[in-house]
Amino acid sequence: MLLFQRCCFQRHFPRMMKRSIQTSGLKSSKQDAKKPRTTAPQQVPDYHLTTQTRDEKGQIIWPAPEDKMEAARSFIIECAFAAKPTLIVPDKDADGLASGAILQRTLKLIGLDESFISVHVLDKGCSVHDDTSRAAMASFEPAFIFVLDQGSRRSAPLIDQPHRGIIIDHHHAEEDDHPENSLLVTACHYPRRNNLAAHVPPLP
Structure with a gap:
């Protein structure tokens, strides 16, 4: 049936068929003649070029000074072995929830029973x-x-x-910007530069 309709169309409208064939040929030739699109070289973000902070031994400080890192480790271990009610208060974004999940698993792996661990997500617009x-x-x-x-x-x-309280963060804060009697461990003063970023080739 479809073949019959096509034959009838060609018989009654031969010029239209010929014109459409010629037009399609022109379109394909124009498309073939298009030049490939060029892309500007990729720029390295400024934060990848930030000067890194080093200690007196010349070692890069990241994500926080070693004494703060050790204090955080000791806090986590003490919490795990204390076997007492523990509250995790993560932010609602990706890095907050991810860090909360990592901490919860870490405490469980060290030995804190899951029944001692609670998680509280703050209401919208609220802070601790x-x-x-x-x-x-x-x-x-x-x-x-x-x-x-x-x-x-x-x-x-x-x-x-x-x-016992600890604030683990990366937003700007000075040394004494923390709740009373809580430990603050922040990465805000110690940027991490991606050394590979300076060698990223331009996109094709």
Whole structure:
């Protein structure tokens, strides 16, 4: 049936068929004549070229000074072996939730039973310094509190009850920008440069 319709069309509209064939040939030749699109060379982002901070031995400091890193390790190990209620307060973005998951697994691998671990996600627009957030964290009655990727500033203790607190972060903060009696470990002053970035070839 389809073949019959095509034959009838060619018989009654021969000029149209010929014109369409010629036009399609012109289109294909024009497409073949197009030149390949050129792309500008890839630029290395400024943050890849940032000068890295080094210690007195010339070693690169990243993500934080070694004494701070050791303090964080000791805090995590102490928490795991204490076998007491532990609260993780991660930010809601990708790096906050990822760090929370890594910390939870680390504590479990070291030996902290999962029943001691709780996670609290702050309400939208709130911070760990708000009265409502402090009350919510206190409701878990934690002995250890980990605040991850939430930023930090000088403030009252995370909760009023006795506890141990640590702020692990990368946002800008000075040495004393942390809740009272909490340890601050931040990477904000110690950029990490990707040494391979300077050798990235331009895109084809």
